[in-house]
Amino acid sequence: xxxxxxxxxxxxxxxxxxxxxxxxxxxxxxxxxxxxxxxxxxxxxxxxxxxxxxxxxxxxxxxxxxxxxxxxxxxxxxxxxxxxxxxxxxxxxxxxxxxxxxxxxxxxxxxxxxxxxxxxxxxxxxxxxxxxxxxxxxxxxxxxxxxxxxxxxxxxxxxxxxxxxxxxxxxxxxxxxxxxxxxxxxxxxxxxxxxxxxxxxxxxxxxxxxxxxxxxxxxxxxxxxxxxxxxxxxxxxxxxxxxxxxxxxxxxxxxxxxxxxxxxxxxxxxxxxxxxxxxxxxxxxxx
Amino acid sequence: xxxxxxxxxxxxxxxxxxxxxxxxxxxxxxxxxxxxxxxxxxxxxxxxxxxxxxxxxxxxxxxxxxxxxxxxxxxxxxxxxxxxxxxxxxxxxxxxxxxxxxxxxxxxxxxxxxxxxxxxxxxxxxxxxxxxxxxxxxxxx
Numbered sequence: 001x002x003x004x005x006x007x008x009x010x011x012x013x014x015x016x017x018x019x020x021x022x023x024x025x026x027x028x029x030x031x032x033x034x035x036x037x038x039x040x041x042x043x044x045x046x047x048x049x050x051x052x053x054x055x056x057x058x059x060x061x062x063x064x065x066x067x068x069x070x071x072x073x074x075x076x077x078x079x080x081x082x083x084x085x086x087x088x089x090x091x092x093x094x095x096x097x098x099x100x101x102x103x104x105x106x107x108x109x110x111x112x113x114x115x116x117x118x119x120x121x122x123x124x125x126x127x128x129x130x131x132x133x134x135x136x137x138x139x140x141x142x143x144x145x146x147x148x149x150x151x152x153x154x155x156x157x158x159x160x161x162x163x164x165x166x167x168x169x170x171x172x173x174x175x176x177x178x179x180x181x182x183x184x185x186x187x188x189x190x191x192x193x194x195x196x197x198x199x200x201x202x203x204x205x206x207x208x209x210x211x212x213x214x215x216x217x218x219x220x221x222x223x224x225x226x227x228x229x230x231x232x233x234x235x236x237x238x239x240x241x242x243x244x245x246x247x248x249x250x251x252x253x254x255x256x257x258x259x260x261x262x263x264x265x266x267x268x269x270x271x272x273x274x275x276x277x278x279x280x281x282x283x284x285x286x287x
Numbered sequence: 288x289x290x291x292x293x294x295x296x297x298x299x300x301x302x303x304x305x306x307x308x309x310x311x312x313x314x315x316x317x318x319x320x321x322x323x324x325x326x327x328x329x330x331x332x333x334x335x336x337x338x339x340x341x342x343x344x345x346x347x348x349x350x351x352x353x354x355x356x357x358x359x360x361x362x363x364x365x366x367x368x369x370x371x372x373x374x375x376x377x378x379x380x381x382x383x384x385x386x387x388x389x390x391x392x393x394x395x396x397x398x399x400x401x402x403x404x405x406x407x408x409x410x411x412x413x414x415x416x417x418x419x420x421x422x423x424x425x426x427x428x
Contacts, residue, residue: 038301045298048372052358055331144300144376206332207317215333215356219374226300 004269007262011255018251024087025244032176032237038142039173039230042223049216049223055203056212065210066159067217070188075110077132077154077163078102079186079225081170081232082120084139088240091171091179092119098181099169103129112163114154116229132157142233147226155221158187170228171235177242179235186224189217291325292368295341297350297378304378305350309341312371314357323359325368330359334375336416338424351384351424353377353417377417384425393418 002010080099082092096119103111113131115121117139124131133153138146157163166187171179205212295312297305312323315337323330334357339350355375362370396415403411 041302042300044296044303045300045374048296048298048358048374051360051372052331052356052374055329055358055360147300202329204328204330204332206321206330211317212331212333212356215354219355219376223300 002261002265004262004265007258007265011258011262014251014254014258018248018255021244021247021251025241025248028237028241028244032234032241035142035230035234035237036173039227039234042227042230046223046227049220053216053220056205056209056216065213065217067155067221068188071164073108073165075112075163076108076165076167077112077114077157079114079116079150079154079166079168079170079228080120081139081168081228082115082117082123083232083236084118084136085240086119087243088236089243091236091239092117092123094179094181095169095171096120096123098183102169102183112157114150116150138229139233139236142226142229144222144226147229148222151218151222151225154187154225155218168225168228170232171239173231173234173238176238179239184224184228186221189220293323293325293327293341294362294368294370295373296370297339297352297373297375299375299378304375304380305341305348307341307343308368309343309348309371312339312341314339314371314373315352316357321357323371327359327369329361330357332357334373336413336420338420339373339378347427349381349424349427351377351379351381351417351421353420379421379424381424381427384421386422386425389418389421389425393422 078099080095082095086092099113099120103113113124113129114133114135115124115131116135118136121131121134121136135146135150138150154166158166165185168182168184168186170182170184172182174180292308292310293312295305295307295309296303310325314321314323314332315335317333317335320337321330321332334352334355336353337351339352341348341350352373352375354377355373357374358370358372360370360372362368393415396411396418399411400408400415
Protein backbone atom coordinates (compact mmCIF):
# COMPACT_ATOMS: atom_id res chain seq x y z
CA UNK A 1 0.00 0.00 0.00
CA UNK A 2 1.32 3.47 -0.95
CA UNK A 3 2.22 5.72 1.93
CA UNK A 4 -0.10 8.43 3.19
CA UNK A 5 2.32 11.05 1.95
CA UNK A 6 2.26 9.62 -1.60
CA UNK A 7 -1.50 9.46 -1.61
CA UNK A 8 -1.81 13.05 -0.46
CA UNK A 9 0.51 14.15 -3.22
CA UNK A 10 -1.42 12.28 -5.90
CA UNK A 11 -4.76 13.66 -4.72
CA UNK A 12 -3.37 17.14 -4.91
CA UNK A 13 -2.06 16.65 -8.44
CA UNK A 14 -5.31 15.15 -9.73
CA UNK A 15 -7.22 17.99 -8.12
CA UNK A 16 -5.17 20.61 -9.92
CA UNK A 17 -5.72 18.81 -13.22
CA UNK A 18 -9.41 18.84 -12.49
CA UNK A 19 -9.32 22.55 -11.87
CA UNK A 20 -7.67 23.00 -15.24
CA UNK A 21 -10.17 20.89 -17.16
CA UNK A 22 -13.03 22.62 -15.37
CA UNK A 23 -11.71 26.02 -16.34
CA UNK A 24 -11.29 24.87 -19.94
CA UNK A 25 -14.82 23.58 -19.94
CA UNK A 26 -16.08 26.99 -18.89
CA UNK A 27 -13.98 28.73 -21.52
CA UNK A 28 -15.31 26.53 -24.29
CA UNK A 29 -18.87 26.82 -23.04
CA UNK A 30 -18.53 30.56 -23.53
CA UNK A 31 -16.93 30.12 -26.95
CA UNK A 32 -19.67 27.71 -27.93
CA UNK A 33 -22.34 30.22 -26.99
CA UNK A 34 -20.67 32.81 -29.17
CA UNK A 35 -20.30 30.54 -32.18
CA UNK A 36 -23.86 29.30 -31.79
CA UNK A 37 -24.98 32.92 -31.88
CA UNK A 38 -22.98 33.42 -35.06
CA UNK A 39 -24.74 30.44 -36.64
CA UNK A 40 -28.10 31.89 -35.67
CA UNK A 41 -27.25 35.36 -36.92
CA UNK A 42 -26.40 33.97 -40.34
CA UNK A 43 -29.88 32.51 -40.69
CA UNK A 44 -31.84 35.57 -41.91
CA UNK A 45 -29.34 36.04 -44.71
CA UNK A 46 -29.68 32.38 -45.66
CA UNK A 47 -33.45 32.66 -45.83
CA UNK A 48 -33.31 35.85 -47.89
CA UNK A 49 -30.71 34.38 -50.24
CA UNK A 50 -32.81 31.27 -50.81
CA UNK A 51 -35.88 33.38 -51.52
CA UNK A 52 -34.07 35.52 -54.06
CA UNK A 53 -32.50 32.52 -55.73
CA UNK A 54 -35.88 30.84 -55.91
CA UNK A 55 -37.48 33.91 -57.45
CA UNK A 56 -34.72 34.10 -60.00
CA UNK A 57 -34.74 30.43 -60.91
CA UNK A 58 -38.45 30.69 -61.59
CA UNK A 59 -37.67 33.09 -64.38
CA UNK A 60 -34.32 32.10 -65.73
CA UNK A 61 -34.98 28.92 -67.66
CA UNK A 62 -32.04 26.66 -68.34
CA UNK A 63 -29.79 29.24 -66.81
CA UNK A 64 -26.42 29.03 -68.39
CA UNK A 65 -23.94 29.84 -65.72
CA UNK A 66 -20.55 28.18 -65.30
CA UNK A 67 -21.33 27.33 -61.67
CA UNK A 68 -24.44 25.39 -62.68
CA UNK A 69 -22.91 23.17 -65.34
CA UNK A 70 -22.93 19.50 -64.40
CA UNK A 71 -20.11 17.28 -65.56
CA UNK A 72 -19.49 13.59 -64.97
CA UNK A 73 -17.66 13.42 -61.63
CA UNK A 74 -14.24 12.00 -62.35
CA UNK A 75 -11.95 14.43 -60.66
CA UNK A 76 -13.34 16.15 -57.59
CA UNK A 77 -12.12 18.59 -54.98
CA UNK A 78 -12.75 17.66 -51.37
CA UNK A 79 -12.70 20.40 -48.76
CA UNK A 80 -11.92 18.90 -45.36
CA UNK A 81 -12.74 21.16 -42.42
CA UNK A 82 -10.92 20.04 -39.26
CA UNK A 83 -9.81 21.89 -36.14
CA UNK A 84 -6.52 23.43 -35.10
CA UNK A 85 -6.18 21.72 -31.74
CA UNK A 86 -6.76 18.41 -30.05
CA UNK A 87 -8.41 17.70 -26.70
CA UNK A 88 -11.81 17.60 -28.30
CA UNK A 89 -12.73 13.93 -28.27
CA UNK A 90 -13.27 12.31 -31.64
CA UNK A 91 -13.92 15.58 -33.45
CA UNK A 92 -10.83 15.53 -35.67
CA UNK A 93 -10.52 11.75 -35.80
CA UNK A 94 -14.02 11.32 -37.19
CA UNK A 95 -13.62 13.84 -39.95
CA UNK A 96 -10.18 12.60 -40.98
CA UNK A 97 -11.28 8.97 -40.96
CA UNK A 98 -14.21 9.84 -43.20
CA UNK A 99 -11.95 11.85 -45.51
CA UNK A 100 -9.52 8.93 -45.82
CA UNK A 101 -12.40 6.57 -46.57
CA UNK A 102 -13.68 8.89 -49.29
CA UNK A 103 -10.27 9.20 -50.91
CA UNK A 104 -9.68 5.43 -50.87
CA UNK A 105 -13.31 4.62 -51.62
CA UNK A 106 -12.90 4.73 -55.38
CA UNK A 107 -16.06 6.75 -55.89
CA UNK A 108 -13.97 9.24 -57.78
CA UNK A 109 -10.98 8.78 -60.00
CA UNK A 110 -9.07 11.66 -58.56
CA UNK A 111 -9.51 13.62 -55.35
CA UNK A 112 -7.79 16.95 -54.80
CA UNK A 113 -7.69 18.09 -51.21
CA UNK A 114 -8.35 21.55 -49.86
CA UNK A 115 -7.58 21.50 -46.17
CA UNK A 116 -8.85 23.82 -43.47
CA UNK A 117 -7.47 23.56 -39.93
CA UNK A 118 -4.05 22.47 -38.75
CA UNK A 119 -5.08 19.00 -37.64
CA UNK A 120 -6.15 18.06 -41.14
CA UNK A 121 -3.09 19.60 -42.75
CA UNK A 122 -0.72 17.74 -40.42
CA UNK A 123 -2.63 14.48 -40.79
CA UNK A 124 -2.38 14.39 -44.58
CA UNK A 125 1.19 15.65 -44.62
CA UNK A 126 2.23 12.75 -42.39
CA UNK A 127 0.56 10.36 -44.83
CA UNK A 128 2.39 11.90 -47.74
CA UNK A 129 -0.73 13.23 -49.46
CA UNK A 130 -0.29 16.67 -50.91
CA UNK A 131 -3.10 19.19 -50.89
CA UNK A 132 -4.19 21.59 -53.61
CA UNK A 133 -4.58 24.33 -51.02
CA UNK A 134 -4.28 24.63 -47.26
CA UNK A 135 -5.76 27.18 -44.86
CA UNK A 136 -4.05 26.79 -41.49
CA UNK A 137 -5.23 30.12 -40.10
CA UNK A 138 -8.88 30.01 -41.00
CA UNK A 139 -10.29 28.32 -37.90
CA UNK A 140 -8.68 30.78 -35.52
CA UNK A 141 -11.62 33.02 -36.20
CA UNK A 142 -14.18 32.37 -38.89
CA UNK A 143 -14.85 35.49 -40.93
CA UNK A 144 -16.79 36.35 -44.05
CA UNK A 145 -13.54 37.40 -45.71
CA UNK A 146 -11.95 34.03 -44.92
CA UNK A 147 -14.90 32.10 -46.29
CA UNK A 148 -14.86 34.30 -49.40
CA UNK A 149 -11.22 33.52 -50.05
CA UNK A 150 -11.87 29.78 -49.96
CA UNK A 151 -15.05 30.08 -52.02
CA UNK A 152 -13.30 32.10 -54.72
CA UNK A 153 -10.56 29.52 -55.04
CA UNK A 154 -13.08 26.70 -55.28
CA UNK A 155 -15.24 28.52 -57.81
CA UNK A 156 -12.18 29.32 -59.92
CA UNK A 157 -11.08 25.68 -59.87
CA UNK A 158 -14.52 24.58 -60.90
CA UNK A 159 -15.03 27.15 -63.62
CA UNK A 160 -11.58 26.47 -65.00
CA UNK A 161 -12.57 22.86 -65.51
CA UNK A 162 -9.79 21.53 -63.27
CA UNK A 163 -12.34 19.74 -61.15
CA UNK A 164 -15.77 18.27 -61.91
CA UNK A 165 -17.35 18.80 -58.52
CA UNK A 166 -16.52 20.31 -55.14
CA UNK A 167 -17.56 18.64 -51.91
CA UNK A 168 -17.47 19.96 -48.36
CA UNK A 169 -16.72 17.58 -45.53
CA UNK A 170 -17.29 19.04 -42.08
CA UNK A 171 -18.68 18.39 -38.65
CA UNK A 172 -22.20 19.66 -38.43
CA UNK A 173 -23.33 20.92 -35.09
CA UNK A 174 -26.42 18.97 -34.07
CA UNK A 175 -26.45 19.47 -30.34
CA UNK A 176 -23.93 19.92 -27.59
CA UNK A 177 -23.45 16.19 -27.37
CA UNK A 178 -23.72 15.39 -31.06
CA UNK A 179 -21.64 16.34 -34.06
CA UNK A 180 -22.33 14.80 -37.39
CA UNK A 181 -19.76 14.32 -40.12
CA UNK A 182 -21.49 15.76 -43.18
CA UNK A 183 -20.61 15.53 -46.87
CA UNK A 184 -22.23 18.22 -48.95
CA UNK A 185 -21.87 19.06 -52.62
CA UNK A 186 -20.93 22.68 -53.04
CA UNK A 187 -20.42 22.81 -56.82
CA UNK A 188 -22.10 22.53 -59.21
CA UNK A 189 -25.00 24.19 -57.42
CA UNK A 190 -27.86 21.72 -57.20
CA UNK A 191 -30.68 22.33 -59.59
CA UNK A 192 -33.23 21.54 -56.93
CA UNK A 193 -31.87 24.38 -54.83
CA UNK A 194 -32.24 26.91 -57.58
CA UNK A 195 -35.46 25.59 -59.03
CA UNK A 196 -37.72 26.02 -56.02
CA UNK A 197 -39.73 28.50 -58.00
CA UNK A 198 -43.13 29.40 -56.61
CA UNK A 199 -42.39 33.05 -57.20
CA UNK A 200 -45.54 35.07 -57.28
CA UNK A 201 -45.82 37.63 -60.01
CA UNK A 202 -43.36 38.72 -62.61
CA UNK A 203 -40.22 40.40 -61.33
CA UNK A 204 -38.47 43.30 -62.89
CA UNK A 205 -34.83 42.35 -63.22
CA UNK A 206 -32.16 44.97 -63.19
CA UNK A 207 -29.80 44.93 -64.99
CA UNK A 208 -30.71 41.45 -66.35
CA UNK A 209 -31.50 37.99 -65.00
CA UNK A 210 -28.17 36.77 -66.27
CA UNK A 211 -26.24 39.55 -64.55
CA UNK A 212 -28.16 38.95 -61.33
CA UNK A 213 -27.34 35.27 -61.47
CA UNK A 214 -23.68 36.14 -61.79
CA UNK A 215 -23.82 38.18 -58.59
CA UNK A 216 -25.99 35.81 -56.62
CA UNK A 217 -24.42 32.44 -57.38
CA UNK A 218 -20.89 33.29 -56.17
CA UNK A 219 -22.44 34.67 -52.99
CA UNK A 220 -24.43 31.52 -52.56
CA UNK A 221 -21.18 29.55 -52.72
CA UNK A 222 -19.42 31.91 -50.33
CA UNK A 223 -22.24 31.68 -47.90
CA UNK A 224 -22.37 27.90 -47.98
CA UNK A 225 -18.65 27.81 -47.18
CA UNK A 226 -19.17 30.31 -44.37
CA UNK A 227 -21.98 28.24 -42.94
CA UNK A 228 -19.91 25.07 -43.00
CA UNK A 229 -17.04 26.85 -41.23
CA UNK A 230 -19.34 28.33 -38.58
CA UNK A 231 -20.99 24.99 -38.02
CA UNK A 232 -17.67 23.22 -37.72
CA UNK A 233 -16.48 25.84 -35.27
CA UNK A 234 -19.53 25.43 -33.07
CA UNK A 235 -19.20 21.65 -33.28
CA UNK A 236 -15.54 21.82 -32.28
CA UNK A 237 -16.23 24.00 -29.27
CA UNK A 238 -19.03 21.68 -28.21
CA UNK A 239 -16.81 18.62 -28.63
CA UNK A 240 -14.03 20.21 -26.59
CA UNK A 241 -16.41 21.31 -23.90
CA UNK A 242 -17.79 17.79 -23.57
CA UNK A 243 -14.28 16.30 -23.55
CA UNK A 244 -13.33 18.66 -20.72
CA UNK A 245 -16.53 17.83 -18.89
CA UNK A 246 -15.85 14.12 -18.92
CA UNK A 247 -12.21 14.73 -18.00
CA UNK A 248 -13.40 16.70 -14.97
CA UNK A 249 -15.76 13.88 -14.04
CA UNK A 250 -13.03 11.27 -14.39
CA UNK A 251 -10.74 13.36 -12.24
CA UNK A 252 -13.51 13.60 -9.63
CA UNK A 253 -13.89 9.82 -9.58
CA UNK A 254 -10.16 9.37 -9.26
CA UNK A 255 -10.04 11.80 -6.34
CA UNK A 256 -12.82 9.86 -4.61
CA UNK A 257 -10.98 6.58 -5.07
CA UNK A 258 -7.70 7.99 -3.86
CA UNK A 259 -9.37 9.66 -0.88
CA UNK A 260 -10.91 6.32 0.06
CA UNK A 261 -7.53 4.59 -0.12
CA UNK A 262 -5.99 7.44 1.82
CA UNK A 263 -8.59 7.17 4.60
CA UNK A 264 -8.12 3.44 4.78
CA UNK A 265 -4.38 3.91 5.10
CA UNK A 266 -4.94 6.50 7.80
CA UNK A 267 -7.31 4.23 9.72
CA UNK A 268 -4.97 1.29 9.42
CA UNK A 269 -2.14 3.30 10.87
CA UNK A 270 -4.34 4.54 13.76
CA UNK A 271 -5.49 0.99 14.49
CA UNK A 272 -1.92 -0.18 14.45
CA UNK A 273 -0.89 2.52 16.89
CA UNK A 274 -3.81 1.69 19.19
CA UNK A 275 -2.90 -1.98 19.17
CA UNK A 276 0.63 -1.06 20.09
CA UNK A 277 -0.48 1.16 22.95
CA UNK A 278 -3.01 -1.35 24.30
CA UNK A 279 -0.66 -4.29 24.12
CA UNK A 280 2.04 -2.18 25.69
CA UNK A 281 -0.31 -1.26 28.57
CA UNK A 282 -1.39 -4.89 29.00
CA UNK A 283 2.18 -6.04 29.12
CA UNK A 284 2.79 -3.54 31.91
CA UNK A 285 -0.36 -4.58 33.82
CA UNK A 286 0.51 -8.30 33.67
CA UNK A 287 3.90 -7.79 35.13
CA UNK B 288 -48.90 46.98 -39.29
CA UNK B 289 -50.00 50.20 -40.87
CA UNK B 290 -51.15 50.20 -44.45
CA UNK B 291 -49.02 51.44 -47.24
CA UNK B 292 -45.59 51.21 -45.68
CA UNK B 293 -42.58 49.26 -46.73
CA UNK B 294 -41.06 46.58 -44.56
CA UNK B 295 -37.35 47.12 -44.93
CA UNK B 296 -34.81 44.52 -43.97
CA UNK B 297 -31.08 44.87 -44.51
CA UNK B 298 -29.09 41.70 -43.87
CA UNK B 299 -25.45 40.73 -44.19
CA UNK B 300 -23.99 37.24 -43.80
CA UNK B 301 -23.24 37.98 -40.16
CA UNK B 302 -26.27 39.90 -38.93
CA UNK B 303 -29.52 41.73 -39.50
CA UNK B 304 -28.52 45.40 -39.69
CA UNK B 305 -31.90 47.06 -40.03
CA UNK B 306 -35.43 45.73 -39.73
CA UNK B 307 -38.05 48.43 -39.78
CA UNK B 308 -41.04 49.95 -41.50
CA UNK B 309 -40.28 52.82 -43.83
CA UNK B 310 -42.15 55.21 -46.07
CA UNK B 311 -39.59 55.08 -48.85
CA UNK B 312 -36.23 53.53 -49.59
CA UNK B 313 -33.47 54.54 -51.99
CA UNK B 314 -30.99 51.84 -52.94
CA UNK B 315 -27.73 52.29 -54.89
CA UNK B 316 -28.59 50.02 -57.84
CA UNK B 317 -26.13 48.87 -60.45
CA UNK B 318 -27.74 51.15 -63.03
CA UNK B 319 -28.22 54.10 -60.71
CA UNK B 320 -30.17 54.93 -57.58
CA UNK B 321 -33.45 53.06 -57.19
CA UNK B 322 -36.26 54.88 -55.40
CA UNK B 323 -38.75 52.48 -53.92
CA UNK B 324 -42.15 53.58 -52.66
CA UNK B 325 -44.91 51.46 -51.17
CA UNK B 326 -46.69 49.40 -53.79
CA UNK B 327 -43.61 49.04 -56.01
CA UNK B 328 -43.69 46.20 -58.53
CA UNK B 329 -41.69 43.06 -57.64
CA UNK B 330 -38.05 43.73 -58.42
CA UNK B 331 -34.68 42.02 -58.23
CA UNK B 332 -31.67 44.22 -58.72
CA UNK B 333 -27.98 44.25 -58.00
CA UNK B 334 -26.67 46.70 -55.45
CA UNK B 335 -23.29 48.34 -55.73
CA UNK B 336 -21.23 50.33 -53.27
CA UNK B 337 -23.08 53.37 -52.05
CA UNK B 338 -25.48 55.06 -49.72
CA UNK B 339 -28.78 53.48 -48.86
CA UNK B 340 -31.34 55.90 -47.49
CA UNK B 341 -34.77 55.34 -46.05
CA UNK B 342 -37.37 57.69 -44.71
CA UNK B 343 -39.52 57.10 -41.68
CA UNK B 344 -41.95 59.98 -41.41
CA UNK B 345 -39.93 63.12 -42.03
CA UNK B 346 -36.69 61.60 -40.83
CA UNK B 347 -33.98 60.33 -43.13
CA UNK B 348 -31.80 57.39 -42.20
CA UNK B 349 -28.58 56.38 -43.86
CA UNK B 350 -26.56 53.21 -44.30
CA UNK B 351 -23.29 52.50 -46.08
CA UNK B 352 -23.74 49.33 -48.14
CA UNK B 353 -21.33 47.40 -50.32
CA UNK B 354 -22.33 45.01 -53.10
CA UNK B 355 -25.23 42.64 -53.06
CA UNK B 356 -28.78 42.70 -54.28
CA UNK B 357 -32.22 43.90 -53.37
CA UNK B 358 -35.54 42.14 -53.63
CA UNK B 359 -38.85 44.00 -53.62
CA UNK B 360 -41.82 41.71 -53.19
CA UNK B 361 -45.42 41.75 -52.14
CA UNK B 362 -45.88 41.60 -48.39
CA UNK B 363 -46.47 37.99 -47.38
CA UNK B 364 -48.34 39.29 -44.33
CA UNK B 365 -50.79 40.99 -46.66
CA UNK B 366 -49.82 44.62 -46.14
CA UNK B 367 -50.20 46.81 -49.18
CA UNK B 368 -46.74 48.35 -48.96
CA UNK B 369 -44.55 45.41 -49.87
CA UNK B 370 -41.21 44.24 -48.52
CA UNK B 371 -37.74 45.40 -49.40
CA UNK B 372 -34.95 42.96 -48.59
CA UNK B 373 -31.39 44.09 -49.13
CA UNK B 374 -28.67 41.44 -49.02
CA UNK B 375 -25.35 43.18 -48.80
CA UNK B 376 -21.80 41.99 -48.27
CA UNK B 377 -21.30 44.89 -45.89
CA UNK B 378 -23.81 47.26 -44.32
CA UNK B 379 -22.94 49.78 -41.65
CA UNK B 380 -24.89 52.28 -39.60
CA UNK B 381 -23.42 55.80 -39.42
CA UNK B 382 -22.71 55.31 -35.73
CA UNK B 383 -20.62 52.21 -36.44
CA UNK B 384 -18.29 53.80 -38.93
CA UNK B 385 -14.78 54.68 -37.85
CA UNK B 386 -14.13 57.82 -39.89
CA UNK B 387 -10.41 57.86 -39.22
CA UNK B 388 -10.00 54.26 -40.39
CA UNK B 389 -12.06 55.04 -43.48
CA UNK B 390 -9.93 58.09 -44.23
CA UNK B 391 -6.76 56.02 -43.88
CA UNK B 392 -8.25 53.41 -46.19
CA UNK B 393 -9.08 56.12 -48.69
CA UNK B 394 -5.53 57.49 -48.73
CA UNK B 395 -4.07 53.99 -49.04
CA UNK B 396 -6.35 53.15 -51.96
CA UNK B 397 -5.58 56.42 -53.68
CA UNK B 398 -1.86 55.78 -53.46
CA UNK B 399 -2.25 52.19 -54.66
CA UNK B 400 -4.40 53.29 -57.60
CA UNK B 401 -1.56 55.31 -59.07
CA UNK B 402 0.51 52.22 -59.76
CA UNK B 403 -2.17 49.51 -60.01
CA UNK B 404 -3.40 47.86 -63.18
CA UNK B 405 -5.90 45.20 -64.21
CA UNK B 406 -7.83 43.43 -61.47
CA UNK B 407 -5.74 45.10 -58.80
CA UNK B 408 -6.91 48.47 -60.14
CA UNK B 409 -10.54 47.36 -59.87
CA UNK B 410 -9.98 46.08 -56.39
CA UNK B 411 -8.38 49.28 -55.20
CA UNK B 412 -11.07 51.33 -56.87
CA UNK B 413 -13.73 49.35 -55.00
CA UNK B 414 -11.84 49.94 -51.75
CA UNK B 415 -11.68 53.64 -52.50
CA UNK B 416 -15.38 53.81 -53.31
CA UNK B 417 -16.20 51.93 -50.12
CA UNK B 418 -14.10 54.31 -48.04
CA UNK B 419 -15.59 57.42 -49.65
CA UNK B 420 -19.12 56.13 -49.07
CA UNK B 421 -18.40 55.33 -45.47
CA UNK B 422 -17.01 58.79 -44.84
CA UNK B 423 -20.04 60.37 -46.50
CA UNK B 424 -22.48 58.27 -44.49
CA UNK B 425 -20.67 58.88 -41.24
CA UNK B 426 -21.10 62.61 -41.78
CA UNK B 427 -24.86 62.14 -42.05
CA UNK B 428 -25.06 61.11 -38.46
